[in-house]
Amino acid sequence: MSNEAQYTIKEEPFYQAQGDEIELYEAAYAARLPVMVKGPTGCGKSRFIEYMAWKLGKPLITVACNEDMTASDLVGRYLLDANGTRWLDGPLTVAARIGAICYLDEIVEARQDTTVVIHPLTDHRRTLPLDKKGELLDAHEDFQLVISYNPGYQSLMKDLKQSTKQRFTGFEFDYPSEAVETAIVEKETGIDHELASKLVKIGAAARNLKGHGLDEGISTRLLTYAATLIKGGIEPKAACRMALVRPITDDADIRVTLDHAIETIFA
Amino acid sequence: MSEVIEIAERSAEYLAYWETLNCRFPEADAVFDECIREAKALLSPEGVDTYIENARFIGKMGRGVEPLLIYLEEAPTVASIVGEPILDDIKDFCLFLSTNTNFKAMIPFLQSLAAVTRSLHSYEQLHHYIDILKNMLDKTTASVHGHHKTFPSPGLPLLLEQAPRLLRALSLEGFKNWVDYGVKYYNNHPERQKDYFCLQSPDAVAVMQRERHGTLMIDHERQLDLYLRGLWQDHDYLVPYSSAFDELRKPMPYYDKLGIRLPDVYDDKDGVSGIDRYRATLAHMAAHRRWSNQMIVDNWSPFQRVAVETFEDSRVEYLAIKEFPGLRKLFLSLHPIPNEDDLEIEGESMVRLRLALLSRAILDPDFEVKHDDIRESVKRFFIEMEKDGVSSSDNMASLALSFTARTRRQTDLSPKIYFENTEVDYRDDNRHLWIYIEQGDDEETQFEHLEEQRQDDEVNALPPRHYHEWDYNSQHYRPDWVSVYEAIHPAGNVNVIDNILDKHSALAKRLKAILDALKPQQKVRIRYQEEGSELDLDVAIRSLIDLKSGSQPDMRINMSHKNDGRDIAVMLVLDLSQSLNEKAKGSSQTILELSQEAVTLLAWTIEQLGDKFAIGGFNSNTRHDVRYSHIKGFSEHFDNEVKSRLAAMEAKYSTRMGAAMRHAAHYLEAQKADKKLMLVLTDGEPADIDVEDDQLLIHDTHQAVKELAAQGIYSYCINLDPKADEYVQDIFGKQYTVIDNVDKLPEKLPKIFMALTK
Numbered sequence A: 001m002s003n004e005a006q007y008t009i010k011e012e013p014f015y016q017a018q019g020d021e022i023e024l025y026e027a028a029y030a031a032r033l034p035v036m037v038k039g040p041t042g043c044g045k046s047r048f049i050e051y052m053a054w055k056l057g058k059p060l061i062t063v064a065c066n067e068d069m070t071a072s073d074l075v076g077r078y079l080l081d082a083n084g085t086r087w088l089d090g091p092l093t094v095a096a097r098i099g100a101i102c103y104l105d106e107i108v109e110a111r112q113d114t115t116v117v118i119h120p121l122t123d124h125r126r127t128l129p130l131d132k133k134g135e136l137l138d139a140h141e142d143f144q145l146v147i148s149y150n151p152g153y154q155s156l157m158k159d160l161k162q163s164t165k166q167r168f169t170g171f172e173f174d175y176p177s178e179a180v181e182t183a184i185v186e187k188e189t190g191i192d193h194e195l196a197s198k199l200v201k202i203g204a205a206a207r208n209l210k211g212h213g214l215d216e217g218i219s220t221r222l223l224t225y226a227a228t229l230i231k232g233g234i235e236p237k238a239a240c241r242m243a244l245v246r247p248i249t250d251d252a253d254i255r256v257t258l259d260h261a262i263e264t265i266f267a
Numbered sequence B: 001m002s003e004v005i006e007i008a009e010r011s012a013e014y015l016a017y018w019e020t021l022n023c024r025f026p027e028a029d030a031v032f033d034e035c036i037r038e039a040k041a042l043l044s045p046e047g048v049d050t051y052i053e054n055a056r057f058i059g060k061m062g063r064g065v066e067p068l069l070i071y072l073e074e075a076p077t078v079a080s081i082v083g084e085p086i087l088d089d090i091k092d093f094c095l096f097l098s099t100n101t102n103f104k105a106m107i108p109f110l111q112s113l114a115a116v117t118r119s120l121h122s123y124e125q126l127h128h129y130i131d132i133l134k135n136m137l138d139k140t141t142a143s144v145h146g147h148h149k150t151f152p153s154p155g156l157p158l159l160l161e162q163a164p165r166l167l168r169a170l171s172l173e174g175f176k177n178w179v180d181y182g183v184k185y186y187n188n189h190p191e192r193q194k195d196y197f198c199l200q201s202p203d204a205v206a207v208m209q210r211e212r213h214g215t216l217m218i219d220h221e222r223q224l225d226l227y228l229r230g231l232w233q234d235h236d237y238l239v240p241y242s243s244a245f246d247e248l249r250k251p252m253p254y255y256d257k258l259g260i261r262l263p264d265v266y267d268d269k270d271g272v273s274g275i276d277r278y279r280a281t282l283a284h285m286a287a288h289r290r291w292s293n294q295m296i297v298d299n300w301s302p303f304q305r306v307a308v309e310t311f312e313d314s315r316v317e318y319l320a321i322k323e324f325p326g327l328r329k330l331f332l333s334l335h336p337i338p339n340e341d342d343l344e345i346e347g348e349s350m351v352r353l354r355l356a357l358l359s360r361a362i363l364d365p366d367f368e369v370k371h372d373d374i375r376e377s378v379k380r381f382f383i384e385m386e387k388d389g390v391s392s393s394d395n396m397a398s399l400a401l402s403f404t405a406r407t408r409r410q411t412d413l414s415p416k417i418y419f420e421n422t423e424v425d426y427r428d429d430n431r432h433l434w435i436y437i438e439q440g441d442d443e444e445t446q447f448e449h450l451e452e453q454r455q456d457d458e459v460n461a462l463p464p465r466h467y468h469e470w471d472y473n474s475q476h477y478r479p480d481w482v483s484v485y486e487a488i489h490p491a492g493n494v495n496v497i498d499n500i501l502d503k504h505s506a507l508a509k510r511l512k513a514i515l516d517a518l519k520p521q522q523k524v525r526i527r528y529q530e531e532g533s534e535l536d537l538d539v540a541i542r543s544l545i546d547l548k549s550g551s552q553p554d555m556r557i558n559m560s561h562k563n564d565g566r567d568i569a570v571m572l573v574l575d576l577s578q579s580l581n582e583k584a585k586g587s588s589q590t591i592l593e594l595s596q597e598a599v600t601l602l603a604w605t606i607e608q609l610g611d612k613f614a615i616g617g618f619n620s621n622t623r624h625d626v627r628y629s630h631i632k633g634f635s636e637h638f639d640n641e642v643k644s645r646l647a648a649m650e651a652k653y654s655t656r657m658g659a660a661m662r663h664a665a666h667y668l669e670a671q672k673a674d675k676k677l678m679l680v681l682t683d684g685e686p687a688d689i690d691v692e693d694d695q696l697l698i699h700d701t702h703q704a705v706k707e708l709a710a711q712g713i714y715s716y717c718i719n720l721d722p723k724a725d726e727y728v729q730d731i732f733g734k735q736y737t738v739i740d741n742v743d744k745l746p747e748k749l750p751k752i753f754m755a756l757t758k
């Protein structure tokens, strides 16, 4: 099926395990349990799911959620065409039909009335009612639902409902340990160990400031950006300022402190 | 008799000078030869002549011998620093003072002159200095009692006593500003003028801080806090100590249970900026905090202790540099370069020099030491450190003890201690390293005990926060003028509040209807969307007809829903001044009781809405004592604890509103919200007992409203004073409501709030 092929991951993504999450995920998938991955931005959640989809040989459909997203964006809607209206499946429906892993990234960003449409897919029913179309879709047996959720960053207002939370098995991610993170930056970008470990140190400094003017620390993702810039010939300190400091803060005191961290770590 | 003998012993030259001086005071006679000797060494022959001439003049002013004696002693030094012409300026100013009611100031003027000169360095500067004094004296003398200059300046003698101190810390310009400030604000209060000029009053110190050069700790507190957190995962109170006043014993940085003590200001030094000096100091202490252990020191001699300190300081810095390589450069620029050749100097204790050499050699790979024992110890240090990476305080102690044993010299006990280039001023005093087992007559342990007691007292009351206040007369802020003390409001009986809620249950029901309309999650339908959540049938059919009939259809056939979100943070600031105890007009309740009811209902309302919400109350008893009570914080719910605080609301003292608003604003500022609202509930105009001009605090509060607006905070006043129209507009512009019928407050307050946030 062409649809399926389009969502299949052809090459093995690089994923550095932080613990036994791979085995646990395989077990969850074997039972087709819905999965929730929690953790701060850029710590490897999406990469992990991508890797698992590859490892399990299943297609992966990713949906980046946002607050304007409605249930129809997930399920599908009618479009106009020459013969009147035509139904178009949304990504969640596609995934349920073809037996893909459906990854709803940043689910809390979506409104609560949007979130509830996933409920029937996440319990024993494994169905998706397409109300407007008058269809009750039985999910394909390979189908699995995965949501990601960043607990640090949302306000109380945006927390997930208990009734939603309690339908998932949970994986808690955090930024990896220094050694693991250094290995990730090294392998992902090909810079040398010493440089990578310096970048990781700067990341650690920023993470210590979380809650003191920073909502989020420097993510692993940004560390790989900095490494990529350095690899491309940019002077390390400049690369760090550009990739690690400027994106995360407009607060002058924090900027000065992180700039100083860069100076003192790259002496 | 002895007089005669001494005079007889004078050389002809000295005798000639003595005669020129033409003075009969035996006290002058006694010091004269010594003074001439010094003058001849420091001054040109003409200079000596002028010196004597002027001395004669001062001796004959009829103000006693003391001015003459001080002049004789001090003038040569002063003239040798800034040039001989100054001698005439000194004489002229003394003449000016002596013919003036301020003649007594002559003595402190002359006494402080040498010290002042050392800070000012040039003739021009010293000349300016005298001008500043004249100006000050002019203003403070005349204004005490109208037209006759009968009373001397109360502040001048005190100013002269403080002048050396002040000028060590301030530029001459800063000094002038500081003096001007005191003249301006304390001209009418001799006692306060004195407090100011002897550097007793808090604003004297605050203004001085403002005028200082260098990097002030208070200006960089957050950066330093972030530094400590970010790079060291450590944090503590950062407490500045004054570095301006102690010259004999420069206080050192240290930390204890109360926090990390740092100098209040660092000037740039040896190419290192003030902020980097703070970082170096913090890095050193943070390294101790991470890697040092306490050690029992009862059995160590003072020499052994300083050696242990040096090794341990070096160890923690070695580890810190491993973590942050950039620190080496920083430490190196600040660490003195001791002179090894001076080890040869006879008769001085070289303990400090040997340790400084050791410390430098460990820090600086390019520093060469010839001394074998020191070299050997440096080597051992590195062997020890490279073993497993961190080593330990105890290992350093054993290295240090063997170092002291090997390098001991007879001269170590000499009372004369060699200090040059041995002081590492970014290092702390290491008090955290020591444990004393023997309690008792040891001075230091007694001191520690005292410290602890003080700490207990301080824990109960938060230190005040200082706020500036606007003086509309001079269009100028008075820095750190007001002290605000914050405390949690005492608790009372929760039932009081629950009863209020019962009493107003009908009102609550009515409010609820309005509330539901305001609540977030209210969906608004948006039509004509190309992409939306639902097909909008009406539009779709119309478009379909268009399509079929061959005309261009409207593709926007969907509709969607949007949340009408609220993201508001509200701070309610309650006036809790004495006047609230009065009965409201036409009511059996006091204004306080009505306010309490109104606030209860408002709190209930906002809790329903889910907006971020805090409540604080304030009153004041002069600018030194503005009290701010915490009733509800943003993170607290309207629960029993909060209710019990509301129940205990009490009214006393006055209404210094601007300071309270500034204080409340710093909480509101920290909130994340699209809209920030500060509601001020008051029954009158801002006033306080130490302010006579009733416009002053009105203008200051208006200024506070402007400051808040600049911080993105919308202030709104709910005023219960029927005469409010006379002033409330001057303060809040259009952002106010006057409630004439205070009885209706409980109903009105929540409605005003909802209307404001609709």
Ligand SMILES: Nc1ncnc2c1ncn2[C@@H]1O[C@H](COP(=O)(O)OP(=O)(O)OP(=O)(O)O)[C@@H](O)[C@H]1O
Residues within 6 Å of the ligand: A014, A015, A016, A017, A018, A039, A040, A041, A042, A043, A044, A045, A046, A047, A048, A105, A150, A184, A188, A220, A221, A224
């Ligand atoms: N364990 C890991 N193995 C390999 N790469 C990783 C790992 N963790 C993080 N990365 C790197 O960090 C980048 C960001 O990871 P990813 O996109 O998975 O973050 P995320 O947690 O999904 O973030 P967000 O919440 O912002 O979507 C990846 O592209 C990859 O370079």
Ligand SMILES: [Mg+2]
Residues within 6 Å of the ligand: A042, A045, A046, A047, A105
């Ligand atoms: Mg992601």
